[in-house]
Amino acid sequence: MKRRLFFPIGEFAKIVGVNKRTLHYYDAQGIFRPDHVAPNGYRSYSFRQFYPFYRLRMMRSMGLELAEIRDYMEHRSPERLDQLLGRQQEWLKRELDGMKRSLRIVENQRRLLALSRTIVCGRVAEKELPAARLILSRSARKQAAGEDWPTVEQIAAEHERYAAEQQISAGLGVGAMIAAEDFLQPGREGIISHFFTVVDPPWRGVRRAYRHIRPAGRYLVTCFRGDYDDTAEAYALLRDYIRAHGCRVGDFSYEESILEDMSTADPDGFITRIAVPLREPATELR
Structure with a gap:
């Protein structure tokens, strides 16, 4: 049987899964031309053109621009x-x-949204938390203690920009660290030492001064509902628990949003978790 060598443009287009306009466009752009053009302008394609066409489509699927493909096809x-x-x-x-x-x-x-549906606010529990890599802002403690809030907000904004530029955020928002010498004293719970962002490993490229590991181990954990600046009642619960149980705590508490203004427009619906490490042996990240 005589082998068929050419396919009309409509048939070729149907076989390769495109419309005729696409083939006309590729021809006009010099990317993929028909094997034969009759004097009347009738285009036809040969059997041997199927594979090059699929390679062309593969190049497009890999993200190559048509201009790049055209340049290559002209000087391949x-x-x-x-x-x-x-x-x-x-x-x-x-x-x-x-x-x-x-x-x-x-x-x-x-995961945070699922967690928010199981949280009971207003009580303290001891929980095991995994280690986490954090990047920190520069210290904001002096400015927070002096109620220089514009500078504190500037430090937070600088930190958020740095975390975004590094593109290693784990998508868990920005948290705050409060020194134990502050949160153990009523009225000083709002003195932020550092803002932080949980990051995905590895953190190569992050300046060492901004690296911090929140160790794995036992933590006192409480959650509260409402604006994330209204931490006084939650820290009062923690202090009561620490005194009642004779706990020895670590250097900082870690405040993290579970629900925040990207989750709900109502600040009364925000949920914040405060975790205070207990001084016990902890497994650090390696």
Whole structure:
């Protein structure tokens, strides 16, 4: 049987899964031309063009721009293909890292939402918490103690920008650390030492002065509902528990939002968790 060599444009388009306009566009742009054009302008494609067309579509799916593909097709060679694919390989690796990070952020956000439905506020419990890597802001304690709130807010804004630029946030929002010498004294619970962001490992590229490990171990944990600045009642509960049980606590408390203004428009619905480490042997991240 005689082998069929050519396919009309409509049939070729149907087989490869595009419309005829796409093939006309690729032809006009010099990206993929028909094997044969009759004097009357009738286009047809050969059997051997199927594979190159699928490779072209594959290049598009890898994120290559049509201009890049056109430039390559006009001057193609094994060496240029290797260079083109090498550049795209690096781009795809960066895209993949970004997608993995986005997935972790989505998973962490959904975990917080699920946690918020199980939280009982207004009581203290002892819980095991895992170790976490944090990046810290510069110290805000002096400014907070002096009620220089514009500077405190500036420090927080600088920190948020730095965390965003590093692109390593775990998507858990910005927290605050309060020194034990402050939160153990009534009326000093709002003196913030540092703002912090939980980050995904590794944290290469983060300045060492801003690195901090919240150790794994036993913590006193309480949650409260309402604006995240209204911490006095929650710390009063913690101080009562510490006195009643003779607890020895670590250097800082860690305040983290479970529900905040991205979750609800009503500040009365915010939920904040305060965790105070107990002085016990702890397993640190390595």
